[in-house]
Amino acid sequence: MNDTDFLAQAMRYQDSVLTPDEITALAAVMRDDPGKRQLFAGTQLRSMALHDRFRQEAFRRDIDTPVCARTRTGKSPRFTWITRLIASMAAGLVIGHFSASIVWAISSPRATTERLLSLFNGSFEEGHCEAGFPCQTGVWSGDEAAISKGKLHFVAPGSDSNDPRARAISCDVFQLVDLRPLRHTLNAEGDSVLELSAAFLDARPFNTKPSITFFGQLFLFQGIQARCSTLGPRASPIRSLAVALR
Amino acid sequence: MNWSRLTGKNRAIDILRARDGRYVGLSDEMLALLADEWPEKIRAEAMQEALGQCIQQITPNNRELLRLRYFERRNCTDVAAIMGRKIETVYQALARLHKTLGDCIRGRLSNETTS
Numbered sequence: 001m002n003d004t005d006f007l008a009q010a011m012r013y014q015d016s017v018l019t020p021d022e023i024t025a026l027a028a029v030m031r032d033d034p035g036k037r038q039l040f041a042g043t044q045l046r047s048m049a050l051h052d053r054f055r056q057e058a059f060r061r062d063i064d065t066p067v068c069a070r071t072r073t074g075k076s077p078r079f080t081w082i083t084r085l086i087a088s089m090a091a092g093l094v095i096g097h098f099s100a101s102i103v104w105a106i107s108s109p110r111a112t113t114e115r116l117l118s119l120f121n122g123s124f125e126e127g128h129c130e131a132g133f134p135c136q137t138g139v140w141s142g143d144e145a146a147i148s149k150g151k152l153h154f155v156a157p158g159s160d161s162n163d164p165r166a167r168a169i170s171c172d173v174f175q176l177v178d179l180r181p182l183r184h185t186l187n188a189e190g191d192s193v194l195e196l197s198a199a200f201l202d203a204r205p206f207n208t209k210p211s212i213t214f215f216g217q218l219f220l221f222q223g224i225q226a227r228c229s230t231l232g233p234r235a236s237p238i239r240s241l242a243v244a245l246r
Numbered sequence: 247m248n249w250s251r252l253t254g255k256n257r258a259i260d261i262l263r264a265r266d267g268r269y270v271g272l273s274d275e276m277l278a279l280l281a282d283e284w285p286e287k288i289r290a291e292a293m294q295e296a297l298g299q300c301i302q303q304i305t306p307n308n309r310e311l312l313r314l315r316y317f318e319r320r321n322c323t324d325v326a327a328i329m330g331r332k333i334e335t336v337y338q339a340l341a342r343l344h345k346t347l348g349d350c351i352r353g354r355l356s357n358e359t360t361s
Contacts, residue, residue, distance in 0.1 A: 008338055026272075044346050049297050
């Protein structure tokens with residue numbers, strides 16, 4: 001098996017479409033050939049690096065100060081500090097068809113196989129989405145969106161608070177989560193993991209252009225909540241993690 | 247890296263649950279062999295830097311292919327449908343891209359070592 005054929009099989013492995021027999025054959029090739037093992041491991045690493053590369057590019061955007069929900073004036077400021085979300089979500093985008101559900105969960109080393117608890121109001125079971133960056137915990141807030149039937153529907157992208165004439169191309173929602181009550185639970189030993197998972201649905205007809213990319217991003221703050229609420233991620237987040245989701 | 251391993255383990259468990267406990271993948275023995283091929287952190291960072299340079303050299307079409315597969319994490323069936331290609335063409339294109347990028351990265355790392 002030449003390298004290209006082997007890599008094509010590795011691509012099928014990544015896609016989880018290989019049969020057990022094909023996986024056995026793939027393993028046999030790697031068991032007998034250290035070069036193929038190196039090629040496979042390098043491909044897996046490169047795949048992760050590619051994801052990270054694209055993610056960094058997408059998030060490498062100018063950061064401006066978000067507008068707090070309670071002080072917001074005007075219509076739908078956009079949060080360019082998080083991202084302009086992807087230029088492909090551009091003009092002519094039919095909005096109102098996107099929905100998302102998000103689940104927060106914490107796991108600790110003592111119970112790595114189960115989710116210990118779900119944080120308050122992680123889903124979209126009830127309530128409404130406020131406008132602007134949230135000023136309190138437990139509420140969703142952001143660009144214009146509606147919550148119904150357990151899903152959040154983006155209604156309209158926000159404009160840029162620093163550049164109102166700019167084309168609005170992204171929809172963002174946020175929630176502040178206070179992790180302080182969990183300190184006693186999580187500081188026992190080793191590392192703890194904060195996990196954000198989200199399910200997105202693009203309800204447009206298949207293959208509608210432009211394509212859309214969804215993001216989930218965690219900003220971890222340490223300090224006074226009011227300052228975090230006012231400044232958003234510009235309040236010196238001590239850690240920022242992002243994942244792209246489809 | 248503990249957190250990433252922990253997250254990976256949890257994710258793997260989630261996947262197993264989703265498949266009713268059936269694991270379809272490489273054996274533990276093979277995964278251990280592959281782990282030996284994993285580069286050291288300092289080398290991984292150099293590879294990431296080289297990747298950034300190598301990816302500038304690929305065509306916009308191939309870049310879109312990589313973006314759909316690895317950024318949007320679409321499977322190749324979806325990628326093929328979006329790009330109007332046959333799925334086998336997508337697998338082959340990704341294989342060639344990985345080979346090209348791998349060769350490019352090795353070349354750059356080699357040049358850095360010798361210079």
